[in-house]
Amino acid sequence: xxxxxxxxxxxxxxxxxxxxxxxxxxxxxxxxxxxxxxxxxxxxxxxxxxxxxxxxxxxxxxxxxxxxxxxxxxxxxxxxxxxxxxxxxxxxxxxxxxxxxxxxxxxxxxxxxxxxxxxxxxxxxxxxxxxxxxxxxxxxxxxxxxxxxxxxxxxxxxxxxxxxxxxxxxxxxxxxxxxxxxxxxxxxxxxxxxxxxxxxxxxxxxxxxxxxxxxxxxxxxxxxxxxxxxxxxxxxxxxxxxxxxxxxxxxxxxxxxxxxxxxxxxxxxxxxxxxxxxxxxxxxxxxxxxxxxxxxxxxxxxxxxxxxxxxxxxxxxxxxxxxxxxxxxxxxxxxxxxxxxxxxxxxxxxxxxxxxxxxxxxxxxxxxxxxxxxxxxxxxxxxxxxxxxxxxxxxxxxxxxxxxxxxxxxxxxxxxxxxxxxxxxxxxxxxxxxxxxxxxxxxxxxxxxxxxxxxxxxxxxxxxxxxxxxxxxxxxxxxxxxxxxxxxxxxxxxxxxxxxxxxxxxxxxxxxxxxxxxxxxxxxxxxxxxxxxxxxxxxxxxxxxxxxxxxxxxxxxxxxxxxxxxxxxxxxxxxxxxxxxxxxxxxxxxxxxxxxxxxxxxxxxxxxxxxxxxxxxxxxxxxxxxxxxxxxxxxxxxxxxxxxxxxxxxxxxxxxxxxxx
Amino acid sequence: xxxxxxxxxxxxxxxxxxxxxxxxxxxxxxxxxxxxxxxxxxxxxxxxxxxxxxxxxxxxxxxxxxxxxxxxxxxxxxxxxxxxxxxxxxxxxxxxxxxxxxxxxxxxxxxxxxxxxxxxxxxxxxxxxxxxxxxxxxxxxxxxxxxxxxxxxxxxxxxxxxxxxxxxxxxxxxxxxxxxxxxxxxxxxxxxxxxxxxxxxxxxxxxxxxxxxxxxxxxxxxxxxxxxxxxxxxxxxxxxxxxxxxxxxxxxxxxxxxxxxxxxxxxxxxxxxxxxxxxxxxxxxxxxxxxxxx
Numbered sequence: 001x002x003x004x005x006x007x008x009x010x011x012x013x014x015x016x017x018x019x020x021x022x023x024x025x026x027x028x029x030x031x032x033x034x035x036x037x038x039x040x041x042x043x044x045x046x047x048x049x050x051x052x053x054x055x056x057x058x059x060x061x062x063x064x065x066x067x068x069x070x071x072x073x074x075x076x077x078x079x080x081x082x083x084x085x086x087x088x089x090x091x092x093x094x095x096x097x098x099x100x101x102x103x104x105x106x107x108x109x110x111x112x113x114x115x116x117x118x119x120x121x122x123x124x125x126x127x128x129x130x131x132x133x134x135x136x137x138x139x140x141x142x143x144x145x146x147x148x149x150x151x152x153x154x155x156x157x158x159x160x161x162x163x164x165x166x167x168x169x170x171x172x173x174x175x176x177x178x179x180x181x182x183x184x185x186x187x188x189x190x191x192x193x194x195x196x197x198x199x200x201x202x203x204x205x206x207x208x209x210x211x212x213x214x215x216x217x218x219x220x221x222x223x224x225x226x227x228x229x230x231x232x233x234x235x236x237x238x239x240x241x242x243x244x245x246x247x248x249x250x251x252x253x254x255x256x257x258x259x260x261x262x263x264x265x266x267x268x269x270x271x272x273x274x275x276x277x278x279x280x281x282x283x284x285x286x287x288x289x290x291x292x293x294x295x296x297x298x299x300x301x302x303x304x305x306x307x308x309x310x311x312x313x314x315x316x317x318x319x320x321x322x323x324x325x326x327x328x329x330x331x332x333x334x335x336x337x338x339x340x341x342x343x344x345x346x347x348x349x350x351x352x353x354x355x356x357x358x359x360x361x362x363x364x365x366x367x368x369x370x371x372x373x374x375x376x377x378x379x380x381x382x383x384x385x386x387x388x389x390x391x392x393x394x395x396x397x398x399x400x401x402x403x404x405x406x407x408x409x410x411x412x413x414x415x416x417x418x419x420x421x422x423x424x425x426x427x428x429x430x431x432x433x434x435x436x437x438x439x440x441x442x443x444x445x446x447x448x449x450x451x452x453x454x455x456x457x458x459x460x461x462x463x464x465x466x467x468x469x470x471x472x473x474x475x476x477x478x479x480x481x482x483x484x485x486x487x488x489x490x491x492x493x494x495x496x497x498x499x500x501x502x503x504x505x506x507x508x509x510x511x512x513x514x515x516x517x518x519x520x521x522x523x524x525x526x527x528x529x530x531x532x533x534x535x536x537x538x539x540x541x542x543x544x545x546x547x548x549x550x551x552x553x554x555x556x557x558x559x560x561x562x563x564x565x566x567x568x569x570x571x572x573x574x575x576x577x578x579x580x581x582x583x584x585x586x587x588x589x590x591x592x593x594x595x596x597x598x599x600x601x602x603x604x605x606x607x608x609x610x611x612x613x614x615x616x617x618x619x620x621x622x623x624x625x626x627x628x629x630x631x632x633x634x635x636x637x638x639x640x641x642x643x644x645x646x647x648x649x650x651x652x653x654x655x656x657x658x659x660x661x
Numbered sequence: 662x663x664x665x666x667x668x669x670x671x672x673x674x675x676x677x678x679x680x681x682x683x684x685x686x687x688x689x690x691x692x693x694x695x696x697x698x699x700x701x702x703x704x705x706x707x708x709x710x711x712x713x714x715x716x717x718x719x720x721x722x723x724x725x726x727x728x729x730x731x732x733x734x735x736x737x738x739x740x741x742x743x744x745x746x747x748x749x750x751x752x753x754x755x756x757x758x759x760x761x762x763x764x765x766x767x768x769x770x771x772x773x774x775x776x777x778x779x780x781x782x783x784x785x786x787x788x789x790x791x792x793x794x795x796x797x798x799x800x801x802x803x804x805x806x807x808x809x810x811x812x813x814x815x816x817x818x819x820x821x822x823x824x825x826x827x828x829x830x831x832x833x834x835x836x837x838x839x840x841x842x843x844x845x846x847x848x849x850x851x852x853x854x855x856x857x858x859x860x861x862x863x864x865x866x867x868x869x870x871x872x873x874x875x876x877x878x879x880x881x882x883x884x885x886x887x888x889x890x891x892x893x894x895x896x897x898x899x900x901x902x903x904x905x906x907x908x909x910x911x912x913x914x915x916x917x918x919x920x921x922x923x924x925x926x927x928x929x930x931x932x933x934x935x936x937x938x939x940x941x942x943x944x945x946x947x948x949x950x951x952x953x954x955x
Contacts, residue, residue: 341827347845461827463847466878 001126004035004060005118006051007096008042008067014101019111023066023096026115030122034058043073048080055084062086062128064121066094066114087130089574089637092121116650123649127642131574136616138224138570139324140164142561145216145504148176149547150539151329152198153554154561158327159207161562166321167202168230169212170500171260173278175199176331180261182361182369184547185411186442192277192364199279212280215500217318219507220597222617223534224324224570232317235284236293237271238309244281246273248301248310257289259366263356265374266366271301271310275364285310325534325561328510328518329554330501332540335390335398335494342461343389343491349375350469351462351489354385354408361415371419373488376467380423380487383416384471385409386459387429390494400515402494404546406433409492410443413452425452426484428459428473436546455482462489495544508535517543528557536560575637576618577625583632584610590624590633599624663787666728666736667695668777670743670889671703676897677740677889679933683918684739684780686931690796690922691788698727698736704746707856718759719766721750726771734773739780739918741814741888747777748820779814781887781917782823785831793838798926800840803951804944807846807881808832808917809872811853811891826850832885832917839924844879848872853894862898866905869894873902873910883944884914892916897938913941 005027009015020038028036035058039047042065051063063086065077070093078088094117104110140163144155147169155165173179179199181191202208217229252269259266261274268274270290273283283301291298292312302310334355338345350373352360363369373380387409391402406429413425427446432454434440446452457474464470468485475482497516505512509532511519518541521529528536536557539550564570577599586609591599598617604610611633613624622635634640673681688695701724710717725747728736738744754760754771764770778786810829818826827850833843853872854865872895876884886892896914903910914937922932923945934941 341825345828347828465847465875 001032001062002034002058002060003030003032003062003064003122003125004051004054004058005030005033005037005064005066005122006042006047006054007036007038007114007118008047008065009038009040010067010097010101011041014067014097014114017101017105017107017110018096018114019107020114022111023114023118027064027066027118027122030119032062032126033122035060042067043076048076051077051080052084055081055086060086062090062092062125064092064094064118064125066096066118066121068097069095069099087132089131090125090128092125092128094118094121120646120649123645124642127639127645128637131636133571133574134615135569135571136224137568138565139226139322140565141166141321141323142558142565143168143216143226143228143321143323143326144329145326146176146329146331146539146541147171147174147202147210147212148329148331148539148550149178149195149198150331150541150545150550150554150557151176151327152195152202153551154327154329154536154538154558155208156198156201156205157555157558158561159205161558163207163562163565165205165208166228166230166323167208167210168214168216169210170215171274172213172235172282172284173261173274173280174202174210174212175277175279177355178547179275179277180263180355180362181358182363182365183411183415185407186436186438188411188414192362196277199277203279210280211319212282213284214319216504216507219326221322222596222619223532223564225616226323226326226534228321228323228326230319230321232319234287234314234316235282236287236290236310236312236314237283237285238311238314239280239282241307241309242282243307244273244278244283245306246283247304247306248283249273251300251304253298253300254289254291257286262359262366263353265352265356265359277364324565325536326508327536327538327554327557327561328504328508328530328541329538329557330498330504330541332495332544333498335396335402335496337389337491337493339396340389342459343386343489344462348462348464348469348489349373350380350487351491353491353493354405354412355493357412357490361412361419369419371416371488378467378487379420381420382468382484382486383413383423383425383488383490384469384484384486385413385425385427385490385492386471387427387492388458388494389491390496391492392430398494398496398515400544401433403433403544405492405494406443407436407439407546409490410434410446410452412490413446414450417450417452425450426471426486427452427454428471429454429456430458431456436548455484457482462486495540498541501541508532510535510537517541528553528560534564572616573620574615575620575635576615577613577620577622577633577635579611579613580632580634581610583630584628585630585632586610587629589627589629593623593627595621595623663692664694664696664733665783666731666733667697668701668704668724668728668736668738668743668747669697670738670740671706672740672889676893677916679936680739680889680892680916680918682931682933683916683922683927686927687784687918687922687925688780690925690927691784691792693783693787695737696731696733698724698731701727704743706742706746710746710749714753715759715762716766717746718750718753719763721746722754722763722771723767723769725751725754725775725777726767726769728775729771729773730769734775735783736775736777737780737783738777739887739889739916741779741811742890744777744779745813745821751775751777752820779823779887781814781831781835784921785835790838793835793925796926797839797924799924799948799952801836801920801924801948802840802955803947804841805880805882806836806841806843806885806920807876807879807883808836808843808849808885809846809853809876809891809895810849811886811888812850812855814887815850832887835917835921836885839921841920844881846876846879846881848875853891855890855894858890858894858898862901863905865894865898866902869898870902870906870908870910873899873908873912876912877910881912882947883941884912885917885920886914887917899939911939913937913939913944915941
């Protein structure tokens, strides 16, 4: 074999703490290395050209690049060696940046370690063999999980791009958090007026099928060919015939059903349509409060329904769909502010969350858009807003900034003045974070034009006094304690990951971070991709996001799905497991252990049981290779011999007479 | 009978002698045997720890060492301020360097882990609530009470490790158990002004005045406290508060042990009711009226 070694300086990233010239000298003496050199930026165009020229001039048949992590540039260099006519698997990468130069300061030690890593790569490359990818067809259909604004945008963009879309929404209607908002910052345009038409588009688009009141139960398969099981929860209403006329909701006698759409500010009927613009506009029965389902008595809705669509016997239903790509847009939940004892832990009805306040402001809300406080229905004059409730606070394990609370608080202060001209708003804040377009100007308007009084400090206590609440806090700019009498207190509750995120992540093989937000493939360059091919992220499931950013991500995820499925065929990674049928004894342990269901049992000509790898399903994790008692399964490109060669390069065996070859 | 080491604290010998008296009577009645620490010393109170943490810890650690010499690992005190010092000392002594410094000041070093708990915690955790209910002979039915815990009884929460630090409930629950109606008093853990009563009485009249005002708004018959300093600021200084704020408060302020003792039928002399500054007679008249009416 004729191997070429290329040591990258990465500017000063590597050369700053590694003597690259010395590594070149050492590498030149490694087995079968016929050429070694260094370059400033190997990934740059001249850098890649250098590799190609060297392959031709020195007749190389294998290349080692020592530079950054393979997660960064392995595809880049594989393409480069391929352009020079080599098989892309005749290439190895030694990570001397993340694993060496960035983590150690001692130049001599770093140089040694870099040389060791290069030797490992050379020893592995000597045992590499050309591999050829297989190709497979894809299903031109996308699953969008979550019908908030991010999911809606992703679904519409995919459908407009020609893909079939299946949207799964847990709640009775799509629209997500945005459907609950009254107005949106910084333009004060009506939230349901902007979102409503998009929701209607979802319902009417011929390429979109919507499963509301449904959840993803399980996912199997792989990029281009996922098989998804959806649980359609019983609504006790036949949605194929329900016209959404609402007669049943008018007549339902069980009027004390909790109303999640109105953030539990009011109550609703046991059979209900959550809000006028709901999509799909279909009724559903809450089985916990329906008298017919609880006690067997009532049945009024069935009697009044003009189309006879009520079905008290309805059961959950499982539906399986085949899709090529998945967009996760499961959104966020609100922080449980009861963790702060100083805000009353729910003892005071006039301490509410910001989302509850949106429902009080909204014309479709429980008060018809008139601000009435929950305790006595009185119109508040002094409204106190408390920011960062569950944001930027390590004591409640929420060290991150929720990002958009400063903006919606300013918006709510403005709207308060609009609704009640003789009102006064007070905002307790830590810092104003308003980095978006037109955002800072907006917060200034709240203060200067709408007279909201901003107090920089935390609130230590809320206590009742007469029919008011006294809000006591620090004014850190004035260096004093302040007490504000409030008729209503609105808590800017922070963002946390959606409750079911971790479980869904396990189903999709998408990793949540320590707070439950899904981790993107690269924080800067792959913001909507995940480490599972074909699964993309949109909106607040990846981290707190406002509406414009969520919509942007929805479109970005759609673009990725469209790009993926625009190819007629996809290439599978040939670095998959392979069974040596001569050694396989048919014990089937590998079948049990494979997390992807990528191994099946077959019988050979002699009628003997053998394992067989389904190459397109295998993800190359290698679990089967360590499970096999016979050593009959080897992972291509990572065979035992290749890995042992790397180990031996690092720790040469002491006994001369023992060979691991 | 459960034996527990008892640390009365300086105020129990002077300004809050009725707290000490009633505590002993109530514990006896509930089957808790208090064993007095012999030759105990002041916990250092506020002056010691404002000047020197080692000295402050040593003063309290001396009393922990005395508990240790009794062969006990739990000491109880009625006073939240003493408790705070005892627990702080025990916590700081967990650090070996600090322990060496503090022990250098003591004749007998403190070596073992001794836990300090309030009498309230001991009663609530070691006495069966059913026993208390069964022993009530004069229920507090008809009495409207505000339970005032003060600012240090449960705080800092990591150190005190008892009840909710923003919204404590144990005294509320105890008084409810005795038959009283307990109002949702919003200023349970507010500061009364504490020892500012000496140098800056205006601070105490302002803060304690607010506490009384909140009680009056809820139409309470009396306050219930567990802290000698809180009780003193609300009770003894009620006249000062009235003249400073042009008010006419006349709200009796009890120690919880006094009302508990009353309900358990303990002789009134043992409860030191005469020591209270605001005359509690209207409260007992009301109780009698209610008892007769039923």
